[in-house]
Amino acid sequence: MRFHPTDEQLQIQDALRGTLADTLPPAALHRLVDGDAELDVESWQALMALGVGGLMLPEAAGGAALSLVDAVLAVEVLGAGAVSGPVVPHLMAGLAVAASADPALRERWLPGLASGETIATIAFGGAWVPESWDVAIADGRVTGAVQFVQAAGAAALFLVGVAGGGLALVEPGEGVRIEPLASEDRSRRLSRVVFDGAPATPLAIDSGRVFDAGLVLIAADALGGAQRATDMTVAYAKDREQFGQPIGRFQALKHQLATMALEVEPARALVWYAAYAWDRALPDAQRSAAIAKAHLADRFTSVARAAVAAHGGIGYTWEYDLSIWVRRAFFDRAFLGGPSVHRARAVALAGW
Amino acid sequence: MRFHPTDEQLQIQDALRGTLADTLPPAALHRLVDGDAELDVESWQALMALGVGGLMLPEAAGGAALSLVDAVLAVEVLGAGAVSGPVVPHLMAGLAVAASADPALRERWLPGLASGETIATIAFGGAWVPESWDVAIADGRVTGAVQFVQAAGAAALFLVGVAGGGLALVEPGEGVRIEPLASEDRSRRLSRVVFDGAPATPLAIDSGRVFDAGLVLIAADALGGAQRATDMTVAYAKDREQFGQPIGRFQALKHQLATMALEVEPARALVWYAAYAWDRALPDAQRSAAIAKAHLADRFTSVARAAVAAHGGIGYTWEYDLSIWVRRAFFDRAFLGGPSVHRARAVALAGW
Amino acid sequence: MFDLRYGAEAELFRQEVSGFLADAWRPDGRRGDALSEHVRDVRSAATERGYLYRGIPKRYGGSEQPLDIVRAQVIREAFAAARAPMEIGGNGMAMLVPTLLERGTEAQRERFIRSTLDGTYIWGQGYSEPGSGSDLASVRCRGELDRDEWVINGQKTWTSDGARATHMFALIRTEPHAPNHAGISYLLIDLNQPGVTRRPIRQITGEATFSEIFFEDVRTPADWIVGARGEGWAVSRTTLKHERASIGSADALGGTFAKLVDLARTTLRDGRPAIEDPVVRETLGRIEGWVLAHRCSSYRLFSLAAAGEEPGLVGLMMKLLLTETGHDMALLAQELIGDAALIEPAPPGTRGRGSEKWLDQILGTLGNSIAGGTTNIQRGIIAERGLGLPRDLAMGSA
């Protein structure tokens, strides 16, 4: 029986944390946020060099063949570091291709996805959930617009959700138009992508599994973000003085910080469990993914708000790092569907 | 423009507060709670002698012809004192009879209601709201069971809600069976009342107005109860020492007390407004009554819980006075319909 | 008797004010420069008739009217109905002028009040410093008297209107050897001089309504001190009491709530208006209880003020109530706008009512819990001044 990270898993987290902190320090993050780049290339490449892209891909393709539990442990750390670039969509696309039984397809894409040379993203239209996907597919071509696609301009591969709940692979180029959006979360840029008869390769896989993995991964990103917002606030409270005392000595603030920690720390095992249930394909895997997404989206939102309040004025400024995670909370809440949607799904799946 | 109590209104409140404290001191209250009496007769008679029964009744009948605003100011104080006996139902019955155009009926009942010699209560079946009343009326006789009737054993007059949303007067005796219930709020005892062909006098009045007045009055009772629970907690925090300090000096507790006060104090004007809107028959009178009932029921519930938590162990004992108001909060929440019911009504009335 | 009507005398007065505005005010007068001749003329005529600057003596440009809360409210309503220009607001009117009236010298009043009323002087508040927050006793920006001038060095932050302010009233440490409060003086500073650097503070919303102001050997005359040396703390606590109670301003919450209801009506979910969702209805219903409690409490406060009575406990709560209810509204709005939270709202002033514009509101409620003291400070005030609980140990005699 084991339900906490191994030393090896902790070492991987440390390596990722260190690499991201080195390649995307606060100054670089602020440049990214204030600039127009689709993603921060240096940190993306560094993470890919560490094997993030192939975490769950087969060893034959150059991947590490690890589990979703390993992936959430990684993504948590990357969320805490405000990773730029489409880590979660990229991992989802990799899972989709790896699930395909078509050897040609696997050979075509998996090595590049594993090495990170090929950047992939997802394009799920409608209201995120597979039942609502609305890109039409006919005669190997897709048509339709998808509202929110991360890092579309950098992607060499789109995993597109098509009407009826299936998935297809599309490459940029013919019949693919990208319209960048002003993204609220400036560490993860979104575009509208219009498919107009673009050539597509349908995947004969269980799209629900890919979607559920995405929910758990976004929950892990939210967990990392919430942890970072809490850590920043605790550090600030220890450091900042008022009335001759560190403000972290004032009982009301201490209790607010305890409440923030109470939102984050127990949620960690929930994310692990959702990943574990997915890895083992347990009967409650789908429900757990939905619950984890809903719960973590709410926790990140709530903790981000509390962090700003606890900081006072400085927490409300653009230049202070916290603003970056406040906006990431908006992203994690909406991306792949909001809390009320996933809660309603979880309740319905329980048969209540 | 005036929207706060006059000196005269404050004096009436003082008189009521003093009389109730004198005639129903904590010891008497605990006797009542631990005993079987339908109501505390001494305090009831003392309040009636002060004119509570006739507050809103015409001067010709011995009443004071005051407004619902005056009544809520009175009932707030009585709720704070854990008044026993059916003050709100009695006032509602009085309003119903006074609204009738039938001079014989008025003459028969109003003087006794005003003086308090005649105790009246309400018997609203179904789910409280007039649309749901389900006692059948035919040939001047009523048939049906009403689940929760306050002080039924002491009442000389029942204001019965009948199917279709009308009201009728019924006297105890022939065709009226009273089955006392174990009441959670032991300061206000409830019975099940079964009407089995009891003679009834229908009232040709607007039953909605009577019901709305009841909502506002119960809101006022809840306001008083919430105020009392807050006052007790503030007093306790000033008095009780821990770690060599009054606990009211600990910032976390101070902020909890501030939050309790924040629930209670602004709600006061909301209750006033609901009464004022009823008095003037303003277009938003019905909505305001529903909002006031829902809001105050929630505030009383919340403040009662917070009061117990702030007291620690002693607040959780039967013998400490606070338990009486905790149970009154249960009563005020459910009686005449719960918060979600009235919120849904308010939203529907707004046409949203 | 409770009565929300203002009464016959007030309604007659309303007719008088409305009549004046119908004659004097050209509704297109606001176009172009907000300080156009016409606006100036109307303000000046309105002041002459006793409608504006009522608490300010005539010799400084006011209309010197007796305190009358109801008349003041009627005036506000009549001007709002006619969309006519009220008093010039801002920190100058709200904070400096009352302070000068109570603590200033005759020379200071003559020098500054009239210019503030007519908009010539725009004042920034110089209280906060980086690291000082709610603890104003820790002010470090220092002033040294150099013959007939104060020489000021240091930094102020969160100065509202800092970009366009012409002057600042500031708390400056002038007595370096006195403890905490006792070393602070209240100085007036001309911001249009060398040595003053302004840096806008970009907020989390992207807007910049506040500034940091840096002083490097900035000079101000020795007699631009209000109160005595070392009295700055006490001087800064002077507040405007004259006809402050108002109903309209308190109902900002009601305005936002109406917009929230609108948002719920117009947002579609699975093709149906979101407002048909029982969860949305229940949440709106809950929030409305707080909104009404706030509005009705503003009636109560207005009534107390009109009767010359103290506001009491509820007067300490209005701001916190606003913050907390605003927070609840923001959460529902965030739920309602859904994916629109992924895109930045268009800049203020641009056309289009995309639901993503609620993002500013949602982020803005974060700012509310900071502006004017954090909610923790507010709770402390309610507990101590409102409920009579003892001071925190940690706060000492602050």
Place this chain on the structure above:
Amino acid sequence: MFDLRYGAEAELFRQEVSGFLADAWRPDGRRGDALSEHVRDVRSAATERGYLYRGIPKRYGGSEQPLDIVRAQVIREAFAAARAPMEIGGNGMAMLVPTLLERGTEAQRERFIRSTLDGTYIWGQGYSEPGSGSDLASVRCRGELDRDEWVINGQKTWTSDGARATHMFALIRTEPHAPNHAGISYLLIDLNQPGVTRRPIRQITGEATFSEIFFEDVRTPADWIVGARGEGWAVSRTTLKHERASIGSADALGGTFAKLVDLARTTLRDGRPAIEDPVVRETLGRIEGWVLAHRCSSYRLFSLAAAGEEPGLVGLMMKLLLTETGHDMALLAQELIGDAALIEPAPPGTRGRGSEKWLDQILGTLGNSIAGGTTNIQRGIIAERGLGLPRDLAMGSA
């Protein structure tokens, strides 16, 4: 690799335990006296085989097994599945026995442990006093040494099992001139003697599971002191560490949640099950997030304990999480039961599952925030021990 299964070795062990129980335990053995011969025999045989009292040396009646969190859990599960009697619980096992093992004299261990394990001695905890609450340093109940006996006078309160306890372990002020903690000793007291008066404390629910205990010249032998004079505070902080981590006990929250879902299914509203109401569904969904977070965190803590690692931050949070989630469940239950909140629930143990029985749960959650330290104390512990924030000024060196 994450793996929630206990592994092959553990499953073999489960078979062994289940096999033993299938042979030794007659499922009707609980009927009648809970301490019937049969129960006694099974407990004794189970202890001989190393299933019960694993952390206690054999010479005091235990089975003296090496620490094995997984085996302990398997034993709990196997006994629960067979509905077989586990160890005798209560304050004696949970608090006194570990204290004696760590701090008691050999004579005390021999005198008390075996009698506690077999249920002969039932222990009440004597820490709280009226007015002492979380501040145990303020204990006033005093003991004076009169030749070879302590003479005890004063009062203890919130003594669980106070009505049936045979003995008490208590914090008693024996050194009146020493400051605060330093004056307190840890004494054992026989409660069945003249001078002991027990008064049940009726709780807000109507039940009385705690008592006040009054001492009037009550005597206890001089050597019934654990640790030295004045060391009582430190002695009382000894806690049971052996195989404490468990999964089942942490899922009390899950059990209540399942009942809450049942309540929502069976409660009708306008003729439809309440669980079809979207507001109820949303609220259940919200609560389930917390319930699952709690359950999964208990897996995590169990796993850490099995690996011999420290529980860390999340270990400080389980109780508060339980309290807060219980509170949320109580609020929904109150909404669901509606008018049933107007009637008292039938006494415990009586038949009928009226929804008003939830009232006890609803009121009980009020008690949870008090039992074992108020939520404010819990938050303080999280902030200080968990997040490393400085101590409150007001708490001094407490």
